[in-house]
Amino acid sequence: MDLYFSPMACSMATRIAAYExxxxxxFLKVDTKARPKVVEDGTAFLAINPMGQVPVLRTDDGELIVENAVILQYLADRFPASGLIPADGPQRRKVQSWLGFIGSELHIGAFTVLLxxxxxxGAKIFAHERLAERLTHLDAHLKGREFLAGRFSVADAYLFVMLTWARYLAIDFTPYPALAAYRDRLQTRPSVARAFDEEFTLFKAAA
Structure with a gap:
């Protein structure tokens, strides 16, 4: 499988899931600042994804999969022993619901504007207000919980990236102690720490 990614982008969630x-x-790094966007091997990225967005996963069969939540579920299903998403039933739908929440309420609903x-x-003020409401919701949910949905899942991998972006934006986590503790726990998980260290190194090198 090939993963087209950009350092510290939401594609880091798939790197975490892959290591898990x-x-x-x-991993094929995409220069999203280049015009036109280009893959490190010289391929024009728009020929792979006309939207110009990472991540894109090329499967062993040659299928190109786009959209973060879809890629994460595909990878989890491809490796069921990882437990990254339940096979079926209410627990699977819980993970899917969190993927939807993270994608719409945090990623698109707040961070796309703030970054x-x-x-x-005015848009940034509104996005900050919206983000505060969503972080409050997450903080309440995570009180007394180690993960979003019982055990570490692809939703936790995705949320970690959003919390990394929040740190980059200097969001104050004092009002969200459970969420801050959750973020710090994830940071020490081997798959997360490895993915973060690799991508942050690449990000700094490109800055």
Whole structure:
């Protein structure tokens, strides 16, 4: 499998999941700042994903899968022994619900605006307010829980990336002690620590 990624982007969630599952994945870095965007092997990235967004996963059969939540579920299903998502039933739907929440309420609903330099100030104020509400919800849910849905799942991998972005934006986590403790626990998990260290090194080198 090939994963097209950009350092510290949401594609880091798939790197975490791959390490957690012990999957054999070839990582191909995409220069998203180049115009046009280009893969490190010289391939035009828009030929792979016309939307120009990472992640993209090329399966062993040559299928190209886009959208973070879909890729994460595919990888989890491909390696069921990892326990990254339940096979079926209410527990699977819990993980899927959290993937939807993270993708819509945090990733698109807040961070896409907050991380965009050209976003209007009014939009950023609104996004900060929206983010505070969502972080409060997460903090309440994580009180007394180690993970989002019983055990470590692809939803936790995705949420960790969002919390990393929050740290980059200097979001104050004082009002969210359970969420802060959860973030710090995940940071020490071997799959998470390895993925974070690798991607942060690449990110700094490109800065």
């Amino acid at each position: 599952a012990g999957a054999d994945v070839n 965009r330099p050209t976003a209007p100030d």
